[in-house]
Each structure stands twice: as C-alpha cells, then as structure tokens.
Amino acid sequence: MSESAFSLPDDRDTVRRALVEWYVEDHRGFPWRETTDPYEILVSEVMSQQTQLERVVEAFDGFVERWPDAERLAAADRSAVVGFWSGHSLGYNNRARYLHEAAGQVTTEFDGEFPETPDELQELQGVGPYTANAVASFAFNNGNAVVDTNVKRVLHRAFDVPDDDDTFADAAGELMPAGESRTWNNAIMELGGVACTKTPACDDAECPWRAWCDAYATGDFSAPDVPTQSPFEGSRRQFRGRTVRILGEYDELALSELGPRVRVDYTTDGEHGREWLRELLTDLEDDGLVAVDTDGETTVRLQR
Template identity: 45%
Template sequence: MPWRNTDDPYRIWVSEIMLQQTRVDQAEPYYQRFTDAFPTVHDLAEAERDAVLQQWEGLGYYSRARYLHEAAQTVVREHGGTVPSTYDGLKSLKGIGPYTAAAVASIAFGKAHGVLDGNVIRVLTRVFAIEEDSTRSATRRRLQALADALVDPDEPGNANQALMELGATVCTPRNPACGECVLEPVCEAADAGHPERYPVTPESKPIPHHDIAVGLVFDEAGRLLIQRRPDDAMLGGLWEFPGGKCEEGESPDAACRRELQEELGITVETDALFYTLKHAYSHFKITLHAYPCRIVDGTPTPEIDQPMQWVTVDELADYAFPRANRKLIEELKRREYAPSLFD
C-alpha cells in the first residue's frame, strides 16, 4: 500500500480520510490519483473545490473531500503549511475525529495513541468477548481505553497498523482464519468457538428504496441545465441534473415536472423516458428516471446555495457528479443524444 511507504503526514492523513468508509483495494487508485493531482498540502489548499471533488468522484462520502480541503487551507493559513503533530492539534482540523487523529499521530509522528477503526473493534471485541453493543458510546469508550492501553509506546504506528491489518486480513467479519492468528491463544471468542458473534451490533433495518425523477433540461442551443447540491446535503458540492423523489402514487414524469416547478420555478414539457438506472448507496437504493425536458414557462431561478449552469454534453466532464448521474452522462455521450423537443 503506497501510504505505508511514506512518512509524509499529509499523505498519511489523506489515506486515513479515504479509508474511513472505503476498502483498501477501492481506495488505492483514488489515493494515487489524488496525491498526483495535489502532491502537497499547499497544492490541496490552493485548489478549487470543484477540482478536489472531481478527483474524489466515485469514492463517495463527499463531505470527506470538502472537509479535507478546508482542513488543508487551515493548515496552510494557521500552521504555516505544517501538519500538526499532536493528537489534539490534528483533532482540531475539520473532518478529523478521534480515529484519524490517533492514526496520523501514531503513524506519522510516533505518538502513543490507539486507533479504533472497524477492524480494530472487531479484533478487540473478539479477544475480550465484549457482549455490549459495539455502536454505543459507552462501549466505544471502553474499546478506546483498551486500544490505548495495548498500543506499543515504542512503535505505536506499527502496532496500530498491525492490528488494523490483522482485522482486515485474518480476523475478518466472516470465516476468520483463527488458526493463523497470533492472538488466538488469548482470544476468548475463538476459545468459545463463535468468533463471528462479535462485535455485537443492533439488528439491521430493511434498506429503503426511492424512485428519483430528474430532468434533462435542454435549451434551444442543445445545452443542459445542471445544478450544484448544497454543501450541507448528502453529496454536497457535487453537480446534478435537477429533480427529486417521487411522491407516493406519483408517476416519474409527473414528479419530474413538479420538482422542476418547485426547485427552479419553471414549467416544462417532458419527452419520452430517456434512461432508467438503479444505484445503491450505503443506506438506501434508488431507481433514477431521466426525462428530456423543454421549458415552456418561466426562467430557472435556483436557491442561493444551489447555483446552476448551462453546459454542453462535452462540458459535463469538467464538473464533479455523483456516480448515478455520471452513468447518465455516459449514456448521453454513447447515444450522441440530441433532443427532439425543438423539432
């Protein structure tokens, strides 16, 4: 892993932010691409936010990219471009919580702070057969105390990385390789013969599904209307085609017309359905229905925190979009689509 071959705190920080919600094999190409584009904290701080989001596109949880960008600007502005070397200094930066602060402090600066990510939680709850719900704050405090007590003060970075990678490669969620594990002699869950019982978590709820209708709003020059999502929304800062959720009993084309009236103050005529795709997020699934549209009344007037642009299909590549919208863009290019609404 490339972030294991550097002592640059900036690059270690970037890797830990990426790994918060992403598997190692998924994160590695994004890490390479991101650090090629922004090799230093100064480069990241000076970049336009849209450029940062474009490099992050497809990795998900986009608030991580926005916060990383803001934190880099803080490091340059308030710390002279030097990443803070203490746990508290790191934790003061936007987007850095206890886990990331401990990881960067231990790996980059040799500070004895135990990390507590999903892999470490799984190892510790199995070794100590912790019966309490691992998502509860009290249980997390107990686990953090264990991680801090167990970390090697002489080599905290290596100790933390070893524990994380033990969880990722040996003490796996399903079919853990207990016979290959160096902690098996002291592991209470392995001794009892049911390691997969841990960590204890609440019962999963059914994953909801939403039908989403979006408008491919064309002007007479063949340009498309796109809008940027509010920073405080899911996928904040990314661009999208305007639209929203279908209400109960509402057809997607009716939802498309209603949403564009509510969001932008325009009345549109819809053409035949252009494309339908399914996409899964971490906590819900969607079916996206896209309709070519022509404005028949009104002028698009977005909310102040949702700026809009008219762009050509080729220019869509210059903007950062959610993955579902990107699939739609690829289909527009593949078909070399031109609307029939103005014929």
Template identity: 70%
Template sequence: MSADSGCDRLPPETDQIRTALREWYEDEHRSFPWRETDDPYAILVCEVMSQQTQLDRVLDAWNGFLDRWPTVDELAAAERADVVGFWSEQRLGYNNRARYLHEAAEQVVDRYDGSFPTDPRELQELMGVGPYTANAVASFAFNNGDAVVDTNVKRVLYRAFDVPDDDAAFEAVARELMPANSSRLWNNAIMELGGVACEKKPRCDERACPWRAWCRAYEDGDFTAPDVPTQPAFEGSRRQMRGRVIAALKEHGTQRLADLGPRVRVDYRDDGTYGREWLAGLLEDLAEDGLVDVRTRSDGDRVARLKR
C-alpha cells in the same frame, strides 16, 4: 463489568502477546503505499477516502489524487470545484468530505505555515477531522497517537480477550496493550489483524492469527462480536474438533493417532478425508499453540499427549 476492569481480561503474557502480533504483522501484512510513508498529508487523504470505502478500492483514487495534488500547498491552491469533481468521478461518496479535505489543506497552509500539527487534539482543529482520523494521522505520520479503536479492533478484543461491548472498556484494553511510543506499528498491526484474520467470518488458521494461543473465541468456537451478532455454526467446525482432541487427551492420556482419531470423529478413517493427515493438521495447530506434544516412538508410531 466496569470499564476500568476491562484490562482484567488480559492474559498475564502481555509481552508475548505484543511480540506475537508485531512479528506477524512484519511478516504478513498487506502492502499499501500509505503504509510506506510518514507524510501526514498523504495519510490524511487516505484516512478520509477510506472512511466508508474498502482499502483495495481506495488505492487508485489515492494515487490519482496525489498525482494531481501532490502536496498540501497544491491542494490548498486548487479550485474546490475541481477537488469535489475528482471525488465524485471516483465514486468515493459524500462529496462534503472533499470540501472538508480542501478546507483542511487551506487551514494547514494558512494557520500552520504548511506543516501539520503533530498532536491528535490539535489535528482535530482541522475541518472534517474527528478524533479517530486525528489519532490515525498522529499515529501513522508522527508515531504520536493513542491506541486506535475502530470496528476491527473492537471485534479482535471482544473475541480474543472477552472484552465487554463497552467503548470505555475497549479503549482501556487497547491502551494497555499498545507498547509505549509504538502507535505507528501497533495500530497498523492490530487493524490489520481485524481486517484479514479476525474478519466477520474469521480465518484464524488460514491467516495464522498470532493470538490463537490466547484467544477465547478460538478456544470455544463462539465468534460472535459487536458487529457479528449471529454465532457461526459450531457443530462440525474445526474449533469443535480441537476441543474434542483436548478432551480425549485429558480423559485417556497419551494416545496413538490411530486410537485418538476415532475419539475425535466417529467417521475417522486413516486414509479418509477425516483421516491421519487431517488429524495431524489439528495436532500441529494445537502444538503451535503450546497445548499438545506430538512425537514419533521408536516403533515409528506417532503419539500425542497434552503438554505439561
């Protein structure tokens, strides 16, 4: 498939997809202090520190760095050996990043009079700042970035919308999805989705992934991705059971839960591990995704049917 056709994989409900992700992020995202600031200096420090380090580990180092050098001017005036020493003590790896960060601070002070450029292309003129970091700073500090495409975002797009493993296709779909003038919120949200729900081992239901209703992987149980080459076991999985519910309702129409259960699992028992409560949970997920209706009849029995 050509890169230009990547957007053909998007469902027609693009506005609903955007709204679902935005609302999920606003309700569910992890709290980090760099998400509560629009200071480009603080954001640049975070981006450089987190290039190969988990965010939870970055937190103490980031706070300590900003306590010692709270502004770009103070970092520029610092001894480079002190900056590198701090980096090494925090075990942040690749001490050249500390040197580049110090030199970038000097550039901001000397060339830009202490004010960061706001455009991603101009931010790339800073030492050690590549396209990804420049776009992240432009997005999170100035709401002036393009769609971020990192490993997490690729995994989400590959699984959810079957985007091919092609950088140009990922970038095209990411741009199409991102609402205009929303790079700060959107890029944070889609990276968070990949970081906590669509991880290498997905936690779709546990993290209430907002894209389950549209997600190809959630529907068919194949959670491979560019960085996840081995397909997780499907046999006995929740994805398989969801599929069996749909298949049984398609074949037999409206059914009592007591009749539906054995058609989903041969070991179904009303009061067992795979019983009425377990089946109700599957049906609740499918109802939230707009796939089934569940109602209580006048005789008190609950029945399920495919949503029309």
C-alpha cells in the same frame, strides 16, 4: 470501567511481540503504509471512510499525483476536488470539501507544517478523534491506540472485552506498547482485516493470538454489532454525487436541463421532479458545493 471487566493476558509483552512479528513478516501493501507524510496519510484516512480499500488505492494514487501536498490542494479549485471525489465514488462529497479546507488551514494557520498531536489535528476541518489519532500514529508515531470496527472485533473475541466504547478504548490502550503507535495500530488493524474478519480465518491467516484467544478456544466467534450503511444504489448520496459530476462538465445548467441528466425518470411534476431536485440542490447548497441562481429561470453551477 475497570480492568476486571475484561481479561487481558498476564504476559502482555509476549502477546505484543507475537502480533508485531506477525505483522512485520507479512502484511498487505498499501501506498499510505509506505510513507510517513501526514498529508498523504490524512488523504488516505478520509478516503477510507466507508469505502473499500481496493477502490481507495486507485483514487489515492490519482489524488496525490494531481495534488501532491497540502499547499497545492489548498490552491486547487474546490469544484475540481469535489468532482474528483464524486468521480471515484468516495462517499459523501462533504469529505472532499473538508479535506480541501483542512489543506488551507495547514497552509495558512500552521505555516505549511502539519500539527502532530491528536488534539492539534482535530483543529483541522472535518478531522474527528479517530482520524486525528490515525494521522498522529502513522505520520508521527505520536498517537493513542486506534479503535475501529476491526479492532473492536479483535478485542471482543480475543479477550472477551465487553461491547462498550470506553471499555474498548481502555483495553486497546493497555495493550499498545508505549511509543509504538505506528506499528502497533497498523498491526492490530491488519489482524482484524485479514484474520479476525467477520468470518474468521484464524488458521489460514496464522493468527498470532490463537494461544490466548477466548473465541478460538470456545468456538464462539460472535462480534459487536456494527451499524450498516444504507444501500448506495438509488440513494440520495448517489444522486448528490451524480449532480456534482454533471455540473463539473458544464459552466451552469438550468433545472430543466439538469433534471433529466440526474435521473432518467425525471419529469417536472413527477415524484422525482422539480421539487425533488430542488430539495437535493438545497442540501448541496447548504454544504457549499453548488450555487443556485433564481434570477429568471433557475440555474445551477458548482461553487468555485
């Protein structure tokens, strides 16, 4: 889509400088913003996927204290990594498994040195375009413009950028100053995180783009539709995580012992009984997280 599809200000250098100065003067402090270590930044990015940042901070500190680099994470028992992930409610346990495998790739395939470009970083297990670009930006200052939900909301409101992924990418790329992906991407994500929030705080947060912002001028603060995640409480995700945590406490458990620990309403032939539990375990087994032994009474253990 051409530039005519959106209206970026003519004096872009002034717009860029206003945002960067606003960010540098005052921004939220997170431990991953105080480092350029690609391992720590990758850990933070994977943890931050659909997880509140306040919860990520505590988990991040504990994780990097226990496994401070890719080599030690790669050497760790995978069940311990998955157990940590589940115990800190960090979302899908697959992310812990992928992070563990990515650390192994860095150690064995890249001789302990992290790849530095978005394309190379996507060779790591579980690392998609967004995460690869974030690591390249924040670790190596070598990324493209980041486009996440916050950035889309900022661009849509400030410069009337249409709700289209390619157009958002074009607009973000045109705005970002060359060779400044580390500071710029942090700054524009911060703008969306503290000023251009769902309920905007333009004046309270002293938004640096008020002079150019279409929404501020018109009062129309509509934003692109954001897919909502299904509730965690009572979800399959919750019971998958609970199963992993329980198995982390035992060498192995029979189905008859595991079921009541996973659900208080577990009954062998009930709606949430043996068949339901077997389906849950099949999912975890397909993900390589548990091993199910059907020789005699069915028993389950974490995959080591």
